[in-house]
Amino acid sequence: MKTPEWFYDERICCGHDFTDPQHAAEYDRRHGQFRDFEQEVKQTIPRLGLRPEHTLIDIGAGTGAFAVYAAPHCQKIYAVDIAPAMLRICEEKCRARQIDNVEFHRGGFLTYEHSGPPADAVVSQVALHHLPDFWKQVGLCRCFDMLRPGGILYLLDVVFSFEPWQYQQAIAEWLDKMTPQTGAGAVTHIKKEYSTMGWIMEGMLQKAGFAIEKADYQDCFLTHYLCRRPPA
Numbered sequence: 001m002k003t004p005e006w007f008y009d010e011r012i013c014c015g016h017d018f019t020d021p022q023h024a025a026e027y028d029r030r031h032g033q034f035r036d037f038e039q040e041v042k043q044t045i046p047r048l049g050l051r052p053e054h055t056l057i058d059i060g061a062g063t064g065a066f067a068v069y070a071a072p073h074c075q076k077i078y079a080v081d082i083a084p085a086m087l088r089i090c091e092e093k094c095r096a097r098q099i100d101n102v103e104f105h106r107g108g109f110l111t112y113e114h115s116g117p118p119a120d121a122v123v124s125q126v127a128l129h130h131l132p133d134f135w136k137q138v139g140l141c142r143c144f145d146m147l148r149p150g151g152i153l154y155l156l157d158v159v160f161s162f163e164p165w166q167y168q169q170a171i172a173e174w175l176d177k178m179t180p181q182t183g184a185g186a187v188t189h190i191k192k193e194y195s196t197m198g199w200i201m202e203g204m205l206q207k208a209g210f211a212i213e214k215a216d217y218q219d220c221f222l223t224h225y226l227c228r229r230p231p232a
């Protein structure tokens with residue numbers, strides 16, 4: 001079917017441009033300053049109830065922060081990203097570790113067409129904020145459709161949960177905790193990307209059909225949602 005003229009072009013990355021090979025090449029070093037990918041996945045696996053027979057879709061997989069470490073614990077991961085430069089690094093890392101159960105797809109929340117059996121889980125870490133709200137809603141509806149009844153959506157993203165009239169103080173305090181380098185990344189995020197408010201995100205998840213089992217608003221910014229597509 002022909003894409004309508006009004007359809008959002010998700011291949012153009014707002015804010016940080018992950019389609020830029022140099023940006024992609026620096027990603028792991030930059031994020032390594034405040035993240036430990038392996039440790040994150042160790043904490044996420046029990047949250048997901050991940051089992052060896054499970055199939056997952058990782059949307060906005062990037063350089064494989066989740067896929068590379070989760071692959072040994074499940075049957076298959078579909079690593080999906082709009083940025084070939086990011087996916088290429090994910091692929092190289094999988095090859096170096098002899099991981100052969102990750103399949104790579106260029107696409108995104110709005111364009112990835114899942115052709116395998118419905119997934120047991122959809123995972124997305126710090127990627128959905130690249131879409132404006134209406135298109136987030138469309139993306140979440142599409143995630144719902146990719147899941148089997150009873151399947152899990154695990155969403156980690158920067159979502160604002162401070163009181164709206166306190167935004168200046170909340171953002172200043174958030175930036176104060178950062179180094180100059182990580183702070184510069186956060187400034188780009190706030191200025192140019194599309195993080196939304198917690199109450200809007202919860203509404204969108206529910207409108208897409210999900211039951212929210214847990215919403216963990218860690219520091220008014222980084223938020224984990226564990227949602228379920230209701231069993232048939």
Ligand SMILES: C[S@@+](CC[C@H](N)C(=O)[O-])C[C@H]1O[C@@H](n2cnc3c(N)ncnc32)[C@H](O)[C@@H]1O
Pocket residue numbers: 010013018019031059060061062063064065066080081082083086107108109110124125126127130131
């Ligand atoms: C901050 S990185 C996160 C990568 C990885 N998930 C992680 O946890 O490190 C954001 C990723 O989302 C991807 N992205 C941006 N817009 C997207 C979209 N509409 N659909 C899927 N991925 C998208 C970018 O290419 C980038 O790889």
